[in-house]
Amino acid sequence: MPPRLRASLPCLTAAALLALALCPAPAAAEPTATSDTPLxxxxxxxxxxxxxxxxxxxxxxxxxxxxxxxxxxxxxxxxxxxxxxxxxxxxxxxxxxxxxxxxxxxxxxxxxxxxxxxxxxxxxxxxxxxxxxxxxxxxxxxxxxxxxxxxxxxxxxxxxxxxxxxxxxxxxxxxxxxxxxxxxxxxxxxxxxxxxxxxxxxxxxxxxxxxxxxxxxxxxxxxxxxxxxxxxxxxxxxxxxxxxxxxxxxxxxxxxxxxxxxxxxxxxxxxxxxxxxxxxxxxxxxxxxxxxxxxxxxxxxxxxxxxxxxxxxxxxxxxxxxxxxxxxxxxxxxxxxQDPMGRQGTVVSSNATFDILVRPLANGDRAVAVLNRSGAVRDIRVPLDELGLDSCTVEAKNLWNGESRELSDTLTGTLAAHDTGVWRLTPHTGCAEAVPTGQIAGRGSGTSAACADGANTTGVGAVVMAACTGAPDQRWTLGRDSSLRLAGACLSAGEEGLVELADCSDGRQRRAAGQSWTPRRDGALVEDASGLCLTAPAPAAAPVEPGTPAERLRLTPCGDHQVDQAWALPV
Structure with a gap:
């Protein structure tokens, strides 16, 4: 959006941000030269x-x-x-x-x-x-x-x-x-x-x-x-x-x-x-x-x-x-x-070998790219539900060779060393609206990125920061009800400032249960009931036991562009 308008936007709810991401936007006309022209x-x-x-x-x-x-x-x-x-x-x-x-x-x-x-x-x-x-x-x-x-x-x-x-x-x-x-x-x-x-x-x-x-x-x-x-x-x-x-x-x-x-x-x-x-x-x-x-x-x-x-x-x-x-x-x-919606794609899954990116497009399509970081030829297999397209048949066009095929479950292919495949997915009539699905990335050790992980821990319901793997324990969905879900459970405010995975509450009870989240433009994730921000653990000076409080995500007062409170979300 034009910079002169952008600065006046208020904080948006999670639902509003998701609607902005997923609803088509009309192509903009070529502007005429005036001092107020958006460039x-x-x-x-x-x-x-x-x-x-x-x-x-x-x-x-x-x-x-x-x-x-x-x-x-x-x-x-x-x-x-x-x-x-x-x-x-x-x-x-x-x-x-x-x-x-x-x-x-x-x-x-x-x-x-x-x-x-x-x-x-x-x-x-x-x-x-x-x-x-x-x-x-x-x-x-x-x-x-x-x-x-x-x-x-x-x-x-x-x-x-x-x-x-x-x-x-x-x-x-x-x-x-x-x-x-x-x-x-x-x-x-x-x-x-x-x-x-x-x-x-x-x-x-x-x-x-x-x-x-x-x-x-x-x-x-x-x-x-x-x-x-x-x-x-x-x-x-x-x-x-x-x-x-x-x-x-x-x-x-x-x-x-x-x-x-x-x-x-x-x-x-x-x-x-x-x-x-x-x-x-x-x-x-x-x-x-x-x-x-x-x-x-x-x-x-x-x-x-x-x-x-x-x-x-x-x-x-x-x-x-x-x-x-x-x-x-x-x-x-x-x-x-040059897609007119202008929404930047997001890494929804990453590990040492592959990055998978998804980008919503103005006409309702979704673009997907798979980067092969390795120095060898690799086969790829990406289930459509990991791209937010559950129970959906799509037309998948390979943007490098122009070939199209119909898919109802998994995107497959072969990538050369250091190559990136790019496809445009057009959902068939009757597909449900795409659900933002993938990793929640934040500050890891030093100034690198890591991922919110909800399963590979010894603490019951614990959510920790771990190396990004693209595994199911890092596959979150962002609900239009302002919930953040993983494996059917909801990210929730827990005791002593910690966050945890818990059974999801319904309707108006979600906020009271500490399961309603609002993403801010600066990357902060605000827990609505307390007004506190999701915060990554401080990098440990020495290794800590998995699932211990020192490794877990917690809620703390929201700061001014704190790097441990900035999060990249799936789209």
Missing amino acids: ALTPPMGWNNWAHYMCDIDEAKVVANADALVATGLAAKGYDTVTIDDCWMTKSRDADGNLVVDTDKFPHGMAWLGAYLHARKLKFGIYQDAGSLTCERYPGSGSPEGGGPDHYARDARQFASWEVDYVKMDGCNLWVPEGKTKEQAYRDAYNSVARALRDSGRDMVLSASAPAYFQQGEWGGSDWHKVIDWVGETGQLWREGRDIKVYNPAAPATSRWSSVMGNYGYNRWLGRYAGPGNWNDPDFLIAGAPGLTAAESRSQVGLWAMMAAPFILSSQVSELTPDGLAALGNTDLIALD
Whole structure:
């Protein structure tokens, strides 16, 4: 939804959130250019130079890649925003305070380049930094260290005069004034950036990098969660973490797979923040570029599509492999990424070998992806009831080869090493509405993820945090009655602040029994009767006995973006 509306939403009930997830939403019309126009109603698509060229960028390379987007047909399929990253300017501003284009690199200037792109029905993107210097130490838009005037408004007007459509705003070298926290300083800076762009007289999509400067591992710290929660008030998409591994021309065969998995890893838990006009961005697509196999390229495209992530290439487009180009240009995967409901897919089952993701779609279909993390060919078998489709017959379309088949019980197939299968499931008439089913993930040891587990314990009814296995003892369903169920029992408030599995109560008694739960947008799960939040146990300094109170989930007062109170739920 548009960021200007999103901030005013109240906490929703579990039933309301589930209805939002499962009810179809109409496709949005292409907006007209007004100051109140909601931008980026679907994830942006295009190209950026950084992960392939870094600072070795110039007008000829930008033009060549823009022309290649058109020639390959990728532009016509939606890859239409061409963005120049850092190092395009000189090291100092002019006497009036304006940014100066490096004319050795860009002899025709930026207004000319914007016109060139627009003439080819492409959009023009440019890089700046919210700090005083960019990451490569060119002039930034922010205040100098120690304080002083910023250049947010001036730079926004300059970009508007060049007819820029998209601004990537990095966060290096940002001054933190005395008396403010780093998180507060970034919030102030990015709000200033957003205001400057709004006041510039031209609609420009803002890609905000603020969260990336707070990332601490996969699950993150409190400030990281705070920044991700407010950044959508400023921009339409945001980088939450580390950069994708850049191409190394001296060692072009170096694998980049672990980098893809790392960026997927931190992004996969953040679906609650995504929706039309707001997108989690795990960084560039490098599918088809050196460092990924054909299967790995398919995996990146498939996983990014399931996560409603921006499809922004960073490669030499003319040198993409045929397999990579086929994956990037797959119209079914593009349609999945661009689904107008804008709901990010969720990991409903994970273990050391497989991740299974599910994504509700605008027309009532459900997309499912299975990632094979292993280095070997694997057979897969996924019962439909584990995807929330109980007693249902579906038409399952393989989005890689276009083949469809009718299924009434189990999705099966074979996946190559590091490959990801993606299917679109269309329920037949008479199917019951899908029920969100799968794991409830939260903070595990350190900053990694773990899963709420209700069976592998010695304590009767105990619910603990355990390594995610995808087993039945971690397969929860989210009821429209605000219950959280596992194996027919309900998650309940127990004695001494612990939670437990107990027989489910009916109707109005559910709240009194401590079995009514409301998910908040920040990831907290509130037990309605007490107003307390579900809290993961603190990482133990030494091993503890399974099922002991030290390992069990409990209810504690709700904090401010506490990482042990943030949960990723099935959809």
